[in-house]
Amino acid sequence: MPTSLSDPVGRYEKQPTVPLPAGARVLTGARAWAAAADAAVERAAGRSPLLVVDAYPGADLPLIAAAIGEALPQWTVVDVEDAAALPIEAIDARFADNLTDDRVFGVLSHADVDAFYDPERLAKLAVEADGDDRPLVLLGWGADLVARRTGAPYALVLADMARWEIQLRQRAGAPNWRAGNPDEDRLRKYKRGFFVEWRAADRHKRTLFDRVDFVLDANAIGAAAPAGREAGMITGDAFRAATANAARAPFRVVPFFDPGVWGGQWMKRKLDLDPSQPNYAWCFDCVPEENSLLLEDEEGAIVEIPSLDLVFTQPQALLGERTYARFGAEFPIRFDFLDTMEGGNLSLQVHPLTDYIQDRFGMHYTQDESYYLLDAGDDAVVYLGVKDGVDRDAMLEDLRTAESGDRPFEAEQYVNAFPAKKHDHFLIPAGTIHSSGANSMVLEISATPFIFTFKLWDWGRLGLDGVPRPVHLDHGERNLVWDRDREWTEANLVNRVEVLSSEDGVVEERTGLHELEFIEVRRHWFADEAAHDTEGTVNVLNLVEGDEVEIVSPTGAFAPYTVHYAETFIVPAAVGEYVIRRTERSRSDRFGTVKASVRGTRTGEA
Structure with a gap:
């Protein structure tokens, strides 16, 4: 092991912020809702005021409704989801082909939010809202669908959430959107969000950004909300100015850390993380699909928004004209940490070839990646490429035997193990079998679609939930490139400086x-x-x-x-x-x- 493991390193900022424009303020509590109500009254111009709170799926609607009711007792709150959403059985049937029976993988949905609603009930709700002479709040994911059908002027609040916060809540027992599945396997919950709910939700909120009057930090509302932070609200103008400014200066997203069965000790000690945790396996330090941005006003108050909002609202300034033309409003580069210091090997795995990921899952590019060694022990290795002269059928048969539990897979009989030291760089194009061994600290530099990992062998381990981690040999077999043997791998993928x-x-x-x-x-x-x-x-x-x-x-x-x-x-x-x-x-x-x-x-x- 390197002696540097316990040495202190300069400060690692775990809560980086992006400034709000000068003069913008984060509003909280009754003051925030009063400002939203005032905007609705002003826009109504003598009509009954209408306030629309369109909430990302996963937001805690009962708590939001309670906060509105306490701040605006004269206003009537209508839960659009309860009034017009399709029964969960109908939603399940509608998206069965996207969700599949697989525990991890589905097919990307291209549905919009209205696919989750009964059109007749939406229309009926719009008529009722338009004829109501009371101050009215429409609340829920897709509430804007109803408001636009009324033809009446309204003020619009987006109650937004980051995907990482949603995942934490689901692990703690929160269900998917109206799914009633609190005890379901968290991988299946994530699959439903990733392939179906979040796709529709992102399409929907992209239609709101230019019109939204206020943005509410729904990450801070709920039992799992960050301690000590009130749910803040900023104006739509402040939100748009902050994202425009962020796309023209260096910034960091908020990193998040997660334990794993192979997790190590390097990040805990080097980055000053919670020492009571057994390990940290991952740090996602640049995954805009999952990370957050913290928008901070001049008094230090914070509103948390998904970093995807910056990608969606400022794609050309952020990505550049050519990158935007190639990928659309999607951040194609991912940086993350894989810590196996005093831990275990990562799973032996392969990522899908481009044609396969397009054909089977609907993704338009795949997870090419690389391992950059931030640190390494004396015994560190990277498993990469098949050995010369490997018998393909024998290797696949041994993998299947290992999956059945009859005997372990002898990885080093079939896969190259290259010694790894600090600042080495191993390249891993899709189709290449690979794994980081124990006692390594890897900066993984890769393309963004990170969910698509086909595990071939997981060293006989259970997940942290006590359930065997999923292995996908059928997918893996169809994507392994067998001519990437030691000679080719060493010549093309190892330290090509x-x-x-x-x-x-x-x-x-x-x-x-x-x-x-x-x-x-x-x-x-x-x-x-x-x-x-x-x-x-x-x-x-x-x-x-x-x-x-x-x-x-x-x-x-x-x-x-x-x-x-x-x-x-x-x-x-x-x-x-x-x-x-x-x-x-x-x-x-x-x-x-x-x-x-x-x-x-x-x-x-x-």
Whole structure:
């Protein structure tokens, strides 16, 4: 084991924030709802006022309704979901082909929110709302569907939630949207959200962003809400200005950490995490589908929104014209940590080929990835590619035998085990069998569709829930590329470092990824500073060496932004030129960053 495991490292910021525009304030409690009611009254222009609170599925509607009732006792609250949603049996039948019988994998739905509602009941509810002479609140996912049918003016509140918060609540017993499945396997809950509910919910809220009058932090409402934080509300104008500003300066999303059966101790000690936890396996430090942004006003009050809202509202400024044209409003690069220090091996796995993921699951690109070693023990290895001369049928038969529990799979009989040390980079194009061994700290740099991992062997372990973790040999067999043997793997996937320049104290290297993968990774070593340019596409970086740096604009376009060791940060395409330099507090002699971008999307690149 490296002696550095217990050594302290510079501060790792676990709650990074993005500033709200000057003068914007986070409203809470009765004051927030009074502001929303005032907006509805003003817009009504003498009619009965109508306030619409459209809530992302997973929001705690009873608590939101109670807060509204307490703050606005003269207003009538109508639960749109109770009044017009289809019975869960009808919803299940409608999406049976998307949900499938598999525990993990489904097929992406292209439905809109109105597919979850009875059109006749929606129309009836709209007529009733339009004829009601009382101040009225329409509450629930899709409440805007009813309001738009009334033809009446209204004020609109979006009660938004991040997917990670929804997952935490589901693990604690919350059901999927109206599903009545509190005790169901959490993987099946996640599958329902990922393939069906969140797809429709995201399509729906994208129609609201330009019109919304207020955004409510629904993450802070509920039994599982973060301690000590009131549910804040900001104006729609503040929300739009904050996301526009965030897309033009460096920022970080809020990282989240999770234990696992193979989890280790590196993050706990290096990043100052809860020492009472047995381990931490993952840290998702740049997964905008799941992460949050914390919007902070000048008094330190915070509203949490999904970081996907930034992707949806500012795709061209954030991603760049070419990346947006290629992927749409989707963040294609993911950075996360895999900690096996004093832990165990990851599962032996393979990711689907592009044709397979499109055909079977409806995803338009796959999870190509790589392992960058932030740290490694003396015995660390990365399993990668099949051994020379492997008997395909014998290997598959042994995998099936291992899955049945008759005997373990002898991985090193069939799979290469490459020694791994700090700052090594292993490239893993889809179709390549791979695993990170124990006693490694991996920065995983990959494409974003992270759910699509076909486990082939999990070393005979149970999950943290005491249930065997799912193995997908049928999928895996159809995606293993068998000619990626040791010779090919070593020549193409192991430490393919190319020095591009070395001048003025800065060394720039290309470390990958493989030509079959769309992500380009550059590493910069420097003592004082290194100049960069987004060249029209989003950059994702991690400080892999050194205690602290700051990101500055040569033109003063944004305030200096401080980054600490191991922190992942995003530099939007709109930033253009930027400099990474040591701060006055830095004590390190050398600094290193890895930077990922989408290959073929930089300005002037063919």
